[in-house]
Structures are given as structure tokens and as C-alpha cells.
Amino acid sequence: MQVSSPEQALSIINNNDIIWCHSMAATPYYLLQALAKVALERQNLTLLQLHTEHSEILCDPALQGHLRQRCFFVGSSTRAAVNCGSADYVPIFLSEIPKLFRSGEQLLDVALIQVSKPDNHGFCSLGVSVEATRAALQMAKKVIAWVNPLLPRTHGDSFIHLSQIDRYVEHAAPLPLHKAAVQDAVSMQIGRNVASLIRDGDCLQMGIGAIPDATLGYLGDRKHLGIHTEMFSDGVLPLIEQGVITNQNKRKHRGKIVTTFAMGSQKLYDFIDDNPQVVFLDVEYTNDTAVIRQNPQVVSINSALQVDLSGQVCADSLGTKIYSGVGGQMDFVRGAALSEGGRAIIALPATAAAGSISRISSLLSPGAGVVTTRAHVHYIVTEYGIANLRAKSLQERARALIEIAAPQFRANLVEQAWQDWGLKV
Numbered sequence: 531m532q533v534s535s536p537e538q539a540l541s542i543i544n545n546n547d548i549i550w551c552h553s554m555a556a557t558p559y560y561l562l563q564a565l566a567k568v569a570l571e572r573q574n575l576t577l578l579q580l581h582t583e584h585s586e587i588l589c590d591p592a593l594q595g596h597l598r599q600r601c602f603f604v605g606s607s608t609r610a611a612v613n614c615g616s617a618d619y620v621p622i623f624l625s626e627i628p629k630l631f632r633s634g635e636q637l638l639d640v641a642l643i644q645v646s647k648p649d650n651h652g653f654c655s656l657g658v659s660v661e662a663t664r665a666a667l668q669m670a671k672k673v674i675a676w677v678n679p680l681l682p683r684t685h686g687d688s689f690i691h692l693s694q695i696d697r698y699v700e701h702a703a704p705l706p707l708h709k710a711a712v713q714d715a716v717s718m719q720i721g722r723n724v725a726s727l728i729r730d731g732d733c734l735q736m737g738i739g740a741i742p743d744a745t746l747g748y749l750g751d752r753k754h755l756g757i758h759t760e761m762f763s764d765g766v767l768p769l770i771e772q773g774v775i776t777n778q779n780k781r782k783h784r785g786k787i788v789t790t791f792a793m794g795s796q797k798l799y800d801f802i803d804d805n806p807q808v809v810f811l812d813v814e815y816t817n818d819t820a821v822i823r824q825n826p827q828v829v830s831i832n833s834a835l836q837v838d839l840s841g842q843v844c845a846d847s848l849g850t851k852i853y854s855g856v857g858g859q860m861d862f863v864r865g866a867a868l869s870e871g872g873r874a875i876i877a878l879p880a881t882a883a884a885g886s887i888s889r890i891s892s893l894l895s896p897g898a899g900v901v902t903t904r905a906h907v908h909y910i911v912t913e914y915g916i917a918n919l920r921a922k923s924l925q926e927r928a929r930a931l932i933e934i935a936a937p938q939f940r941a942n943l944v945e946q947a948w949q950d951w952g953l954k955v
Contacts, residue, residue, distance in 0.1 A: 532698055536564035539674050539697040545572050547639040550631075550666035551579040553603075554761075555706050555793040556659035558644040558676045559584035560699075565642070566590060569597040578636070580624075580661060580855075581605035583706035589616070602627055602662075603855035604846075613851050621846070621899065624760065624858040625817035628665030641670035646681040647700075648692045656688040657681040658705065658802060659791035660810040664688075672696045680704055682802045686809035708793045710764055711740035716879050719913040721745040724831060724877050727909060727916070728752060731779040733869075735759040735822075735862045736831040738793060741877050745831060749774060756780040757787040758825055760817060760858040763794040767801060780825045783809065790816045817858045822865025828872040830862035834902075835878070837910055838894045839928040839947055841919045843876055843902035850897030863906050873908060880912040880936040888939035890931050892946035910934065929955040 533539050540561065543549065552558050559582075566587045569575055575597040577588065581604075588599055589611045599617040601608050602624070611617035622630075630636035643663060645654035654677065656663055664687045667673060673690075675698040692698075711717070721744025728734070728749055733756035736742040746765035749755065756777040757766060766787070769775045777785050790813040792802060802808055815821055822828055835853060836844040846855050866872040878889055890912070894900070910917045910931060917930035928947045932940050932955060947953040 531696065532700065534699070536561050536676070536699050537568055539699045540564055540568045542672055542674070542697055543568065543572060543575065543640055546574045548576045548637055549578065549640040549642060550638050550663070550670060551577055551582060552643040552656070552659060552663045553580035553582055553661060554659040554791045555583060555708070556644045556657045556681065556791070557583040557585060557706070558642050560676045560701050560703055561642050561674065563587060565597070566593065569593055572596055576600050578602070582607055591616070601855070603857055604852050605854070609853065619852045619855070621856050623817070623856055623861055624661070624813055625861045627662040628812060628814035631662065631665040631669045638666055638670040640672045640674060641666045642674050643667070644676045644678055644681055645690060646683045647677055647679045649683070652692045653689045654692060655681070655683040656690065656810070657684055658793065658799060658810070660687050661790050661813045664812045665814065667694070674698070676701060678703060682799050683804045684802055684808065684810045685806050687812045688810045705799055706793070707795055708738065708763060710743060710795070713740055713744055716913045717741050717744045720877050720879065720911060722748055723911045723913070723916055724875055725749055727873060727875060728829060729827065730754060732756070732827045732829045733758050733780055733825040734829050734831065735866070737761065737833060738763045739833065741833060742831060754779045756825065757789070758782065758816070758822065758828070759789050760813070760862065761791045761793065762787070762789050763792065764798050767798065779827065782821060782824050788816060813858070817861035819861060819865040819868060822862060823868035823872070826870045828866040828869035830866040830874045832859045832863065832876055833878055834876050835889065836894055836898060837876065837878070837890050837931065839890070839892050839931055839943070839951060839953070840924055841904040841907040841910070841927050841931070842894060842900045843907055844894050844898040845901040846899045847897065849895040856901055859901050860906065863902050867906065867908065874906070875909045875911055876902065876907065877911040880914055880934065885936065888935055888943070890935040890939070890943065892943060892950045924951060925953045925955060928953050
């Protein structure tokens with residue numbers, strides 16, 4: 531049923547309801563602004579989410595006791611709330627969130643979504659973000675939608691019929707834009723090092739940011755690259771235009787870019803709109819290692835906050851302070867490892883805090899989360915080089931990692947390798 535205001539659409543939310551919020555660039559922020567008001571008249575609401583955009587208003591202290599955010603991934607809008615205890619973080623592989631819903635392990639009362647205008651057959655699209663929202667729609671008792679004429683119509687698992695929506699309000703508003711990260715000498719060199727590991731015919735998974743964009747910028751001479759990823763951004767567009775990305779070497783969804791969400795510029799959203807070359811699929815499928823491994827030469831490119839000398843990768847926290855989340859890193863690290871000719875790459879700057887801290891450390895900071903274990907790690911890349919840790923001993927790993935650490939920290943790392951691990955490197 532169409533209503534005239536977001537408050538009216540949200541009026542069917544009851545006390546104690548558990549709500550799923552459509553995430554990433556498809557965040558229904560027009561509804562969330564109203565939810566901050568409606569929640570004050572309710573008690574004990576729980577909002578489940580991944581990364582959301584334009585949602586800072588939900589961190590208002592006045593909402594305590596009325597609405598609490600429960601985050602499967604932490605972003606800029608929820609980071610402070612999680613780390614001060616006014617919101618919750620749930621560590622989980624991204625691929626497993628739909629399983630929580632479909633199994634009934636995580637109950638859902640309401641799904642809040644953003645959709646495109648219905649087509650001639652009454653079908654709306656989830657647009658640029660399917661992730662776990664497809665599963666949430668299958669299990670939620672009530673569906674409330676913001677129909678946004680500016681949301682791209684996408685192909686894949688993104689369709690929902692208007693008859694499946696309990697309440698909806700129509701309002702035109704722009705999607706959140708993600709500006710390309712500023713390239714510096716460090717990210718460019720890391721990108722160059724990562725690109726040296728990419729071969730013709732590889733199937734890529736990458737994230738968003740300066741390093742993935744820099745890497746893609748060095749791949750103009752490759753042939754028949756493919757994309758099967760959790761997300762992508764503007765960096766792939768030049769390679770598609772140049773005929774470098776063709777997806778012809780893939781066994782799964784040959785000729786198609788496979789993703790579960792996208793975020794970037796308006797140019798990216800225009801490219802995605804009604805483009806059958808791009809399919810947005812349920813994250814339980816895109817991030818399933820059994821699916822990922824079926825493509826040959828899968829290369830996963832992910833980031834990290836810290837790596838210890840044994841190869842343990844911390845990617846979700848700064849010590850005990852949650853920074854992001856587990857996400858899909860391990861889904862693709864393992865999928866790439868099992869793929870024929872696959873490679874898993876962790877890329878990070880060698881230092882943090884203006885060069886005062888080494889990201890390669892003898893031991894992880896107390897409380898740091900191990901996202902990729904030492905048994906799963908393959909390539910670690912910094913601006914100083916590439917360390918291949920596959921099948922390497924602890925001593926060999928420590929030596930290789932020290933060689934790609936910032937030079938000013940190497941002597942100290944040699945000493946710490948002996949003190950902490952008993953390793954002579």
C-alpha cells in the first residue's frame with residue numbers, strides 16, 4: 531500500500547520488533563531519518579545492518595531504550611557507537627548472514643528497503659545492493675520500502691514485486707556517492723606490486739579504495755580478466771571500456787560481472803542501470819567458496835590493518851576497538867586458494883600514523899581480531915615488495931615479512947622475532 535510519508539510507512543513497526551536495514555549505497559536513509567522520530571514512540575527496537583550511509587541520526591543518545599543498532603559490519607556512522615557500547619557488533623562471515631535469517635536462527639519482523647520504481651509488470655529492483663537483503667525479504671513478516679526513481683534497476687536476485695511490499699512511500703533522492711580515493715606514491719607502488727601478480731584470464735575480487743583502484747590502473751595490458759566479487763567500484767570501468775575485462779575465462783556466469791553490491795560515482799550507477807552484463811546476486815551465493823572455486827585463476831585482493839610475523843592478518847579492529855568487520859575476506863581468501871591457479875593477496879601500507887607505526891609487527895596488538903589465519907594467508911604485499919607465505923615455516927615467514935616492512939623498523943623486528951618467537955632471522 532502506498533502512503534504519503536515515511537512516518538506513515540513506518541507506523542506498522544511495533545515495540546520489540548527486530549528490523550533489517552538494506553545497506554551500502556542502497557541504504558533507505560529517507561526511511562531512517564523518519565525512523566529516528568518514530569522510534570521515540572516505541573520501545574526496544576533492534577536494527578540489524580551492514581554498513582549504512584547517511585544514518586548517523588540513529589546514534590542519537592535520545593534513542594537509547596528505543597532503538598539499538600546491531601551491526602554485522604561497522605562503518606563510519608556506527609564506529610563510535612559500537613566502541614562506546616551504545617551499539618553492538620556481531621563478528622560473522624558475510625556469506626553466513628543470509629543463513630542466519632533463512633534458518634530462523636535470527637528472527638526478523640521487518641525489512642526496510644530502498645527499491646527502484648516498478649516496471650510494467652510490477653517488479654521493483656533492490657538496485658545497487660542485494661547482499662543479505664534478499665534473504666531478509668524472504669523471512670521478514672513486514673516489508674517497508676522507499677521507492678526511489680533514481681535508484682538503478684539491476685539484474686540478478688534483485689527483484690521484488692510491489693505486491694510483496696506492505697507499505698511504501700515514493701521519493702526521489704540521489705544515491706550516496708563514493709569519491710575515488712586520492713592516489714599517493716605509497717598506494718601507487720602497492721598497486722604496481724599487486725598488479726605484477728595478475729595474469730591474463732584471472733578472475734578478480736577486490737574491495738574499494740586507493741589500493742584496489744591503483745591495482746586496476748596497472749592492468750591495461752592484461753587480457754580476458756573476469757570479475758566475481760563481493761563489491762566493485764569505478765576502477766573497473768576503464769578496463770571494461772578497453773576490453774580488458776571480458777569475463778570470457780570464467781566457468782560460472784561467463785560473460786557477466788558478478789557482485790552483491792556496488793558503490794561509487796554517478797557514472798558507475800549509470801553503467802549498472804538496466805545492464806544485463808552485471809548481475810547482483812545473494813551474498814550467500816557470491817561469497818560461497820564452493821561457487822568461487824569453480825572459476826579458474828581466482829585472485830582475491832583484500833586489505834589489512836596489521837599483520838604479525840607468523841602471518842596472522844587483523845582486518846577488523848585496532849586492538850580492541852572495532853574498525854570495520856570480518857566481511858567477506860575469508861570467503862574469498864579460501865575460495866581463491868581452492869581455485870585452479872588461484873591466489874589470495876593481502877595488500878596494506880607498511881606503516882600507519884604518518885610512518886610512526888609499523889603495520890607489520892612481531893605480535894598483533896592485544897585484542898586485535900584475526901580475520902585471515904596464518905594457515906590461510908598467501909601473499910602479503912606492501913610498497914616495499916611481496917612476501918609469499920604459502921607453505922613457509924615460521925622462520926621463513928618472519929624473514930619474508932621483515933623484508934617488506936618499512937626499513938626503519940626492520941632491525942627492531944629482527945630482535946622481536948627472537949624475543950617473541952625464538953626465531954633467528
